[in-house]
Amino acid sequence: MSDSDLVAKYNYDSFVPDKFRPWLNFAASPPTGRIVGDFPLWNLDETETSLHAVLSGHSYTIVEFGSFT
Amino acid sequence: MDDMAGRLAERDVGSVFLYTHEAHPGEHYPHLTSMEQKFRHARELRDVIGVTRPILVDALDGACHRFFGSQPNMTWIFSGKGTPVYKAEWTDAQSVENAMDYFLNVKARREGRETLVAFRVERTDYRTRDVEAFHKGLERDGPKAVREYREAFGG
Numbered sequence: 001m002s003d004s005d006l007v008a009k010y011n012y013d014s015f016v017p018d019k020f021r022p023w024l025n026f027a028a029s030p031p032t033g034r035i036v037g038d039f040p041l042w043n044l045d046e047t048e049t050s051l052h053a054v055l056s057g058h059s060y061t062i063v064e065f066g067s068f069t
Numbered sequence: 070m071d072d073m074a075g076r077l078a079e080r081d082v083g084s085v086f087l088y089t090h091e092a093h094p095g096e097h098y099p100h101l102t103s104m105e106q107k108f109r110h111a112r113e114l115r116d117v118i119g120v121t122r123p124i125l126v127d128a129l130d131g132a133c134h135r136f137f138g139s140q141p142n143m144t145w146i147f148s149g150k151g152t153p154v155y156k157a158e159w160t161d162a163q164s165v166e167n168a169m170d171y172f173l174n175v176k177a178r179r180e181g182r183e184t185l186v187a188f189r190v191e192r193t194d195y196r197t198r199d200v201e202a203f204h205k206g207l208e209r210d211g212p213k214a215v216r217e218y219r220e221a222f223g224g
Contacts, residue, residue, distance in 0.1 A: 013099070055151050060173075061083035064142070066092075
């Protein structure tokens with residue numbers, strides 16, 4: 001899948017099962033107890049940070065994933 | 070979740086909201102096609118919904134979200150070293166706070182020099198299903214979001 005295809009399919013334009021179900025993959029998500037890789041993230045002021053940079057600021061960090069919709 | 074974040078902040082627990090993709094794209098909040106739009110939607114989450122936790126924005130291809138399973142509203146808790154210690158396919162504040170109480174107690178036990186060995190556990194938690202609030206959210210997204218949800222689930 002090309003980068004542009006991935007972006008288009010991940011950001012599906014309609015909530016129909018064929019478009020949203022393939023992304024629901026919690027059963028294959030990483031196990032607890034093992035360090036995970038890092039990912040670039042952005043603050044609302046559009047400055048770049050990373051997952052590990054955010055996590056390193058506290059003993060524990062709660063991360064809620066979601067969106068406006 | 071915002072209230073809990075405030076309570077836990079003084080115990081060295083961080084809380085963030087990670088902006089992913091539009092689960093129910095509608096006329097008012099359509100699917101994402103650019104980072105500029107993604108930042109705009111994320112700012113509206115803060116300004117319209119009133120999320121007070123720091124909001125972080127994932128890449129447009131959802132690299133971080135996809136790595137962790139792509140559920141529309143899941144919550145993970147990580148240690149400061151980047152190790153997930155709790156993962157839940159849906160977000161429920163009581164479940165998260167219950168887990169955090171446990172981990173903060175573990176931290177205190179470690180500080181008390183208790184010898185602890187990690188093990189993995191699974192359990193089933195329960196969340197409140199606020200149908201009215203969910204449908205209000207769909208209406209805010211636009212008529213398309215309402216129609217598509219009904220067509221998918223008949224709700």
